[in-house]
Amino acid sequence: xxxxxxxxxxxxxxxxxxxxxxxxxxxxxxxxxxxxxxxxxxxxxxxxxxxxxxxxxxxxxxxxxxxxxxxxxxxxxxxxxxxxxxxxxxxxxxxxxxxxxxxxxxxxxxxxxxxxxxxxxxxxxxxxxxxxxxxxxxxxxxxxxxxxxxxxxxxxxxxxxxxxxxxxxxxxxxxxxxxxxxxxxxxxxxxxxxxxxxxxxxxxxxxxxxxxxxxxxxxxxxxxxxxxxxxxxxxxxxxxxxxxxxxxxxxxxxxxxx
Amino acid sequence: xxxxxxxxxxxxxxxxxxxxxxxxxxxxxxxxxxxxxxxxxxxxxxxxxxxxxxxxxxxxxxxxxxxxxxxxxxxxxxxxxxxxxxxxxxxxxxxxxxxxxxxxxxxxxxxxxxxxxxxxxxxxxxxxxxxxxxxxxxxxxxxxxxxxxxxxxxxxxxxxxxxxxxxxxxxxxxxxxxxxxxxxxxxxxxxxxxxxxxxxxxxxxxxxxxxxxxxxxxxxxxxxxxxxxxxxxxxxxxxxxxxxxxxxxxxxxxxxxxxxxxxxxxxxxxxxxxxxxxxxxxxxxxxxxxxxxxxxxxxxxxxxxxxxxxxxxxxxxxxxxxxxx
Numbered sequence: 001x002x003x004x005x006x007x008x009x010x011x012x013x014x015x016x017x018x019x020x021x022x023x024x025x026x027x028x029x030x031x032x033x034x035x036x037x038x039x040x041x042x043x044x045x046x047x048x049x050x051x052x053x054x055x056x057x058x059x060x061x062x063x064x065x066x067x068x069x070x071x072x073x074x075x076x077x078x079x080x081x082x083x084x085x086x087x088x089x090x091x092x093x094x095x096x097x098x099x100x101x102x103x104x105x106x107x108x109x110x111x112x113x114x115x116x117x118x119x120x121x122x123x124x125x126x127x128x129x130x131x132x133x134x135x136x137x138x139x140x141x142x143x144x145x146x147x148x149x150x151x152x153x154x155x156x157x158x159x160x161x162x163x164x165x166x167x168x169x170x171x172x173x174x175x176x177x178x179x180x181x182x183x184x185x186x187x188x189x190x191x192x193x194x195x196x197x198x199x200x201x202x203x204x205x206x207x208x209x210x211x212x213x214x215x216x217x218x219x220x221x222x223x224x225x226x227x228x229x230x231x232x233x234x235x236x237x238x239x240x241x242x243x244x245x246x247x248x249x250x251x252x253x254x255x256x257x258x
Numbered sequence: 259x260x261x262x263x264x265x266x267x268x269x270x271x272x273x274x275x276x277x278x279x280x281x282x283x284x285x286x287x288x289x290x291x292x293x294x295x296x297x298x299x300x301x302x303x304x305x306x307x308x309x310x311x312x313x314x315x316x317x318x319x320x321x322x323x324x325x326x327x328x329x330x331x332x333x334x335x336x337x338x339x340x341x342x343x344x345x346x347x348x349x350x351x352x353x354x355x356x357x358x359x360x361x362x363x364x365x366x367x368x369x370x371x372x373x374x375x376x377x378x379x380x381x382x383x384x385x386x387x388x389x390x391x392x393x394x395x396x397x398x399x400x401x402x403x404x405x406x407x408x409x410x411x412x413x414x415x416x417x418x419x420x421x422x423x424x425x426x427x428x429x430x431x432x433x434x435x436x437x438x439x440x441x442x443x444x445x446x447x448x449x450x451x452x453x454x455x456x457x458x459x460x461x462x463x464x465x466x467x468x469x470x471x472x473x474x475x476x477x478x479x480x481x482x483x484x485x486x487x488x489x490x491x492x493x494x495x496x497x498x499x500x501x502x503x504x505x506x507x508x509x510x511x512x513x514x515x516x517x518x519x520x521x522x523x524x525x526x527x528x529x530x531x532x533x534x535x536x537x538x539x540x541x542x543x544x545x546x547x548x549x550x551x552x553x554x555x556x557x558x559x560x561x562x563x564x565x566x567x568x569x570x571x572x573x574x575x576x577x578x579x580x581x582x583x
Contacts, residue, residue, distance in 0.1 A: 127513070128513065131395065139364075140369070143340060172507055179444075236543070240559075257521035
């Protein structure tokens with residue numbers, strides 16, 4: 001099915017529940033200890049949500065669907081997304097025991113399945129999740145859908161059935177023009193996410209969440225990567241603190257760096 | 259020699275990223291990493307790939323170079339690269355596909371992996387054996403060793419973790435690889451690159467960085483004044499980039515660039531985990547901060563608890579005086 005009216009787009013935005021980015025996680029017993037850590041919406045996904053809502057406010061999109069793949073508790077990130085302005089949500093429920101081992105490839109496969117159902121013109125994701133630091137779900141999804149990808153997006157413009165994306169690359173920016181459907185991955189500079197307002201948080205409780213069991217989608221969750229060991233990084237020992245600039249310079253000079 | 263180690267069974271393909279006719283530093287690091295699994299083939303694609311292949315063939319550890327001439331590859335579009343990589347893998351049976359961890363590598367490698375239903379392994383810091391890799395998670399707070407069961411491993415290798423391959427002295431065989439039909443779903447519009455004659459952040463031996471303590475973009479001139487005689491690059495934290503003090507390509511950290519220079523001087527930076535993730539492998543770290551409780555002091559080799567607006571000019575004077583002698 002093709003959407004022909006250009007200002008009538010559907011946007012799907014993907015959200016992940018992660019350990020809050022300000023929390024310094026510890027490694028114990030060959031595992032990252034995340035129990036009882038503060039959890040939040042992945043910061044890049046907040047930016048993706050904001051962009052999706054702005055597309056709606058500019059009357060470019062008429063519907064924004066938030067999607068998450070995760071354990072029971074992941075529902076809270078969908079409520080946040082809807083309090084921010086998403087219209088409805090899809091929650092693909094993963095058994096709690098398997099949540100940590102779901103890889104970006106499996107996530108991309110699930111999203112590929114959902115694509116047939118949601119049929120969005122634009123997929124918006126964060127450029128990376130701050131837990132696994134993989135940063136490859138958007139590219140994998142685009143690859144599976146054979147759709148063009150706009151990663152590290154810092155500016156998005158939709159016009160005449162094309163999406164013009166300014167991407168942050170190593171030496172500056174690159175502008176590309178994508179056909180739809182496409183997959184976009186939000187970088188930090190795309191926008192400044194808003195905060196949910198209390199009345200909207202209340203309203204979000206009434207918005208619909210379509211809960212799906214991952215098994216029903218028939219996606220194989222078997223990890224391709226198995227974790228052998230997890231360790232803490234080597235700790236650097238604190239050095240010396242000096243009082244004067246002269247002393248500072250002398251130390252650095254002695255260390256042969258100045 | 260009957261050393262049939264697992265490491266000799268691999269066949270590695272490195273996707274070259276070219277900058278001004280030369281292999282990017284990230285590509286040179288990826289080549290070094292790739293030698294750990296077996297003979298290394300480089301794939302170079304673009305309008306001027308023929309000439310670039312001659313440059314790549316001279317890189318010492320490279321065994322062979324695949325050349326694909328086609329305008330569609332000139333701007334690194336992953337929509338065009340992924341089918342080409344796929345064609346190379348199908349034709350020659352590579353066990354590993356590598357690229358440097360750069361905006362290009364991170365964009366292309368996972369898309370190519372999707373076509374073979376493989377799980378990509380980004381930002382590898384160590385190759386243990388042909389199936390086992392080390393990478394960091396949680397902003398560098400956990401070092402994870404993972405084993406891949408995929409037939410083909412698609413990895414980006416972190417440039418700061420592998421030495422750069424030696425340019426010159428090599429004599430690799432050059433072969434043509436047919437171009438794949440242009441996909442055309444994405445179109446290159448333009449590059450908006452910051453042109454600067456200053457040393458590159460990712461490769462500079464010395465990096466001087468400013469954080470919120472710099473107070474304004476104008477004050478970054480102070481860092482540049484110290485950087486000039488040291489031939490150092492100037493970096494920044496996410497906070498100052500977000501505040502619009504400096505352009506985003508200067509950002510160091512979990513979501514910016516990863517650097518590991520000989521010397522890292524942090525000015526007015528508290529040392530949040532997201533920033534430290536991008537520079538903690540620097541050899542010598544020095545910190546200037548008025549807050550003696552700043553977490554950065556815990557990892558710094560040298561620290562001075564003082565106002566950077568006083569320390570920096572004085573330090574610059576001393577460096578200039580020493581250089582003048």
